[in-house]
Amino acid sequence: MDNVIAALLTAAIVAGTPILFAALGELLTEKSGILNLGVEGMMLVGAVVGFIFTIQTGNHWYGFSAAMISGGLTALIHAFISVTLKGNQVVCGLALTIFGTGTSGFLGKAYQGLPTADPVSKIAIPYLNDIPVIGKIFFNHDPLVYIAFILAIIFWLILYRTKWGLSIRAVGENPAAADAVGISVSRVRYFCTIVGGMMAGLGGAYLSLVYAPSWQENMTAGRGWIAVALVIFALWNPIWAIAGSYLFGAVEAMTFGLQIAGIKVSAFFLQMLPYLFTVIVLVVVTIKMRQDAGAPNALGTAYDREER
Amino acid sequence: MIKAKMIKRQHESLLVDIGVPIFSILLAFIVSGLFLYFSGYDPGETFSRMLKGAFGSSYAVSETIVKAIPLMLAGLAVSLAFRMKLWNIGAEGQLYMGAFAASWVALSFGDLSSWVLLPLMFLAGFIGGAVWGFIPGALRGYWQVNETITTLMLNYIAISWVSYLVFGPWKDPASKGFPLTPRFTLSGYLPSFGDSRVHMGLLVAVVIAVLFYLVLRYSRWGYEIKVIGESQNAARYAGMNVARNMVLVMLISGGIAGITGMIEVSGITHRLQQDISPGYGFTAVIVAWLARLHPFSIIVVAFLFGALLVGGFGIQTFGIPYSIVLMLEGSILFFLLAGEFLRRYKIILVRKEEQ
Numbered sequence: 001m002d003n004v005i006a007a008l009l010t011a012a013i014v015a016g017t018p019i020l021f022a023a024l025g026e027l028l029t030e031k032s033g034i035l036n037l038g039v040e041g042m043m044l045v046g047a048v049v050g051f052i053f054t055i056q057t058g059n060h061w062y063g064f065s066a067a068m069i070s071g072g073l074t075a076l077i078h079a080f081i082s083v084t085l086k087g088n089q090v091v092c093g094l095a096l097t098i099f100g101t102g103t104s105g106f107l108g109k110a111y112q113g114l115p116t117a118d119p120v121s122k123i124a125i126p127y128l129n130d131i132p133v134i135g136k137i138f139f140n141h142d143p144l145v146y147i148a149f150i151l152a153i154i155f156w157l158i159l160y161r162t163k164w165g166l167s168i169r170a171v172g173e174n175p176a177a178a179d180a181v182g183i184s185v186s187r188v189r190y191f192c193t194i195v196g197g198m199m200a201g202l203g204g205a206y207l208s209l210v211y212a213p214s215w216q217e218n219m220t221a222g223r224g225w226i227a228v229a230l231v232i233f234a235l236w237n238p239i240w241a242i243a244g245s246y247l248f249g250a251v252e253a254m255t256f257g258l259q260i261a262g263i264k265v266s267a268f269f270l271q272m273l274p275y276l277f278t279v280i281v282l283v284v285v286t287i288k289m290r291q292d293a294g295a296p297n298a299l300g301t302a303y304d305r306e307e308r
Numbered sequence: 309m310i311k312a313k314m315i316k317r318q319h320e321s322l323l324v325d326i327g328v329p330i331f332s333i334l335l336a337f338i339v340s341g342l343f344l345y346f347s348g349y350d351p352g353e354t355f356s357r358m359l360k361g362a363f364g365s366s367y368a369v370s371e372t373i374v375k376a377i378p379l380m381l382a383g384l385a386v387s388l389a390f391r392m393k394l395w396n397i398g399a400e401g402q403l404y405m406g407a408f409a410a411s412w413v414a415l416s417f418g419d420l421s422s423w424v425l426l427p428l429m430f431l432a433g434f435i436g437g438a439v440w441g442f443i444p445g446a447l448r449g450y451w452q453v454n455e456t457i458t459t460l461m462l463n464y465i466a467i468s469w470v471s472y473l474v475f476g477p478w479k480d481p482a483s484k485g486f487p488l489t490p491r492f493t494l495s496g497y498l499p500s501f502g503d504s505r506v507h508m509g510l511l512v513a514v515v516i517a518v519l520f521y522l523v524l525r526y527s528r529w530g531y532e533i534k535v536i537g538e539s540q541n542a543a544r545y546a547g548m549n550v551a552r553n554m555v556l557v558m559l560i561s562g563g564i565a566g567i568t569g570m571i572e573v574s575g576i577t578h579r580l581q582q583d584i585s586p587g588y589g590f591t592a593v594i595v596a597w598l599a600r601l602h603p604f605s606i607i608v609v610a611f612l613f614g615a616l617l618v619g620g621f622g623i624q625t626f627g628i629p630y631s632i633v634l635m636l637e638g639s640i641l642f643f644l645l646a647g648e649f650l651r652r653y654k655i656i657l658v659r660k661e662e663q
Contacts, residue, residue, distance in 0.1 A: 037456060041638075077642060086652075087645035090395050090456065094593055095645065099638025105631030106347070217631075222464055229457045268472035275461040286453045306316075 008253050009137045013145060016249025018043070018203040018211060020148045022227035023234065023241045024155055025199025029075075030231055031159060032192035033172040033298040036078050037093025039200050040224025041100020046071040046201025047208035048108040051215040055111065060120050064144075064205050071201020072194045074100060079193040083186050086302035101218060108215045116213045120144070144206055148245075151199075155238040168192060172296030175303040185303045200224065222275060229278050233285045235294035251277045314653040321651070328647035329598055333612075336639035340632060354628055361622025362615035368622075370504045374576065376614030377506075378403070378568045378585065380513035382592035383599065383606040384520055385437075385564035390601055391524070392537045392557050398444060398459025399565040400589025401466035402437035406566025407573045408470055409436025411489060411580035414573070415478070418493035425495045426574070433570025434563040440466060441562015442555065449554035463589070471582055478580065489580040498575035507575035513607065516564060520603040533557065565589065586617065594641050613637075 022039050029036045036042075046067035054063030078096055081087040123146075125139040159165035170178040171188045179185050207223070208215050226248060234240035255270045263270075341351035362372050382399045389396035410433040417425060440462055447453035471487070480490040500507045524530035532553055536543040540550050572584045595613050599605035620633030 081642065081645050085646050085649040087648055091593075091597055091641065092645050094397060094590075095638050095641035097638075098590060098594070098634055099642065102631045102634025102636075102638055106343070106629050106635060109629045109631070222461070225457060225460050229454075229461075232454060232457075266472050266476060268468045268475065272465045272468045275464040279458050279461045282457055283447055283451065283453050287451050 004257075006133055006137055008250070008257055010140075011253035011256070012246055012250035013137070013141065014211065014249065015252040016245035016247070017145050017148045018206040019223055019227050019230060019248050020152065020241060020245035021203030021206060022200045022224055023230040023245055024148075024152055024238055025071075025196035025203070026227055027196075027231045027234065027236060027238060027241060028155060028159075028168070028192050028199070029196030030299055031172045031236060031296055032168050032189045033175060033296050033301065033303070034079070034082055034189050034193050034196075035089045035093065035300040036075065036082075036096070036193060036196060037090060037228060038074070038078055038096025038100060038224075039093075039227050040220055040222070041097035041104075042071045042074045042197045042200035043100075043204030043207070043220045043224045043227075044104035044218070045074050045100045046204030047219060048104040048111070048204075048215055049201070050205025051116065051208040052107065052111055054116055054209055055114065060116075060209055063209055064202060067201040067205030068198040069201070071204065072198040075193050075197020075200070076190075078197070079190045082302060083189045083193070086304060089300050089302075097224070105217045108217065111215045112217065113214060116209060119213060120210050142210055144202075144210060149242060152238045152242045159238065169296070172298055175298050176305075179303070179305060189303075200227075203227070226274065226278050229282050232295075233281055235285075235289065236296065237294065248274065248277070310657050310659055312655055313658045314655055317652060317654050324647075324650050325600075328650060329644060332598070332640050332643035332647055335643045336636050339639050340636050343635065344628075344632065349628055354623055354626075354632070357623050357626060358616070358619030360619075362619040368618065370506050371618045372611065372614045373506045373510065374614070375617045376611045377509040377513055377575075378572055378588045379592055379595050379610035379613050379617075380607050381509070381516065381568040381571065382565055382588050383595035383610050384513070384516055384603060385561045385568065386589075386592050387596040387599070387601040387603070387606060388520065388533075388564070389441075389557055389561040390596055391533050392554065394445070394448065394554060394558060394561075395456040396441065396444070396459050396558060396561050397456060397590070397593060398440065398462050398562070399568070399592050400585060400587065401459070401463035402440040402562040402565035403569040403572070403585055403589050404463075404466040404470050405440040405569065406433035406437035406563075407569030407580060407584050408466075408473065409433055409566065410570035411478075411492075411573050414492040414496035415489060415580075418496060420495060422495040422497075422499075425493075426498065429496065429570050429574055430567060433566045435566070437566015437569065438559045438563035441558040441560075441565070445555040445558025445562070448558070449551035455558070470580065470584075474581055480579075487582050491579050492574070496574060497578055498571065500575070505576070507571070509571035509575050512567065512571065513610075516567075517603040517607050524603070529553075565592075591617070591637060594637050597641065598644060 022043055026036060026039050049070035050063040050067030053066035054060050074096065078092055081092045082089045120142045122140055122142050128139040129135045159169060167183045168188055171183060171185050175185045204220060207219060212219060230241060230244045233244045251274050255273050258270055259267055344351040344354055361368060363369055382403060386396050386399050410429040413429045413432040444455045444458040444462065447458055448455040474487040474489055478489045480488055498507045498509060532548050536548060536550055536553055543550050573580055577584055591613055595606060595609045599609040616633055616636065620630050624630050
């Protein structure tokens with residue numbers, strides 16, 4: 001039994017990692033006041049570009065880098081429309097998702113079902129890995145699991161402990177005030193949106209290069225949207241995003257585990273679990289925390305200097 | 309030195325209103341054409357094949373209309389919610405729930421006459437979709453739960469539910485293992501025009517568009533929707549019940565998406581099956597936006613997008629991925645959003661004094 005639980009938790013962390021990357025990116029974007037609902041599309045673009053580059057070069061790290069660049073470029077469209085042109089951010093995010101789904105499907109057509117190069121190898125962390133039970137669950141993973149975890153902490157430090165983070169938060173809370181003290185609202189928002197896209201791209205590449213590892217059309221299956229929901233559960237705090245992502249990973253791992261265990265429930269009901277869980281948690285968190293607790297004040301609204 | 313400067317428009321410009329959507333579509337085709345070109349396809353040939361696939365024969369035109377009908381209905385459905393700035397992107401799931409409920413009626417009461425069965429299926433379709441719209445509507449109206457995410461998550465749940473039914477308890481034993489329910493009895497078939505596949509759903513869509521137009525333009529409720537969409541605080545100040553209106557709008561929006569599902573199973577597939585919609589609920593978002601949420605424009609724009617879908621299916625046989633249609637749809641929306649800027653701002657060139 002212990003072994004089963006340990007295996008489940010290990011799988012939870014792996015399943016939660018792509019969501020964590022994407023959620024951290026979206027969190028940063030939202031902190032600057034930009035709502036990017038295109039996470040799903042950016043993840044798909046990252047997944048396919050990462051996969052193609054890995055196959056072509058035989059090196060995962062080129063794949064991950066290319067995925068980040070492609071995610072960032074996709075996000076640049078969103079930044080241009082929502083920051084420079086002050087367009088509707090909700091609709092633009094949807095457009096990004098549709099565009100990303102199409103582009104990834106188009107680019108990936110020839111790569112459907114191909115195997116990747118060698119899997120990304122696991123790195124056991126010396127000593128920590130030897131701790132009974134916990135060592136196996138937390139300290140014997142591929143490097144990206146650690147990178148996601150560390151990035152969450154770095155994001156928190158940057159946002160809450162540096163002047164830079166203060167500027168980002170100021171732009172998200174009160175762009176007019178930030179503008180008045182000489183912070184360039186557009187520059188901060190462009191930066192955060194693009195970094196957000198890079199993170200989503202990395203999350204997507206984790207799916208196609210480590211988790212699956214293969215390319216399937218629409219393989220994100222709503223994870224991008226779950227990442228958007230996760231930012232709300234995490235109350236816009238990167239540390240909570242870690243816990244939230246692993247929790248989601250656990251639901252996903254459980255779904256998979258139950259299927260393997262031959263449980264007498266239709267696979268279709270098990271498939272619903274992560275989505276149902278997202279709705280329930282979103283409802284509970286929203287009601288418990290009062291509306292929009294922790295949401296940046298200016299989230300989703302364009303900044304126009306003349307309209308102060 | 310000459311410098312571009314943006315100034316706010318004082319008046320709406322008809323030229324920009326009409327020009328922006330047309331240019332958006334043109335530019336999207338240019339961008340996708342470049343993409344095709346660099347991927348080694350011939351864009352001219354691809355687009356002419358799409359055009360031929362959508363309009364080249366009377367059958368092609370009828371298929372375009374067949375695909376336009378659900379887009380009209382789903383476009384109308386989401387446009388109502390969008391008017392209140394409720395981002396219902398759950399039309400796809402609402403469509404599936406409507407199809408499920410209507411199919412239940414058709415399969416359970418198949419021996420009723422058409423005159424009774426079809427209205428019952430309509431009602432069931434509406435209720436199925438309405439429940440799926442009501443849940444996120446009530447959560448949003450009374451507890452401020454983000455409706456974008458809930459509507460989207462409910463899509464996945466609805467689609468899994470229908471898959472469960474057609475693979476499991478509702479599967480036709482005679483279907484040789486295919487995930488299909490038995491065919492409806494003939495009284496569950498929505499009548500078609502002549503011997504074409506174009507069915508009465510077209511009339512339903514037009515009637516709903518007219519109703520929308522009248523209600524939004526002339527009724528008190530239509531006025532409330534407009535005010536709430538512009539400013540919730542102003543609406544509250546004027547004594548309008550914002551929460552109740554949100555629930556109602558989501559319920560009706562979901563219901564009409566549900567009718568879309570009913571129309572598809574009753575008019576086209578004549579049974580419940582997995583892929584009753586190739587993403588109509590999502591394309592509907594673009595249709596509604598391109599039509600600037602205007603009911604009659606939605607009918608026209610849906611027709612164009614029906615053509616895009618049919619043309620897209622057509623090019624698959626020539627080895628060009630269908631995904632190009634999604635790329636086109638996404639790019640049209642990007643250009644449209646960018647064009648919105650021109651509706652609000654004028655760009656003028658000014659001579660800047662050298663210092």
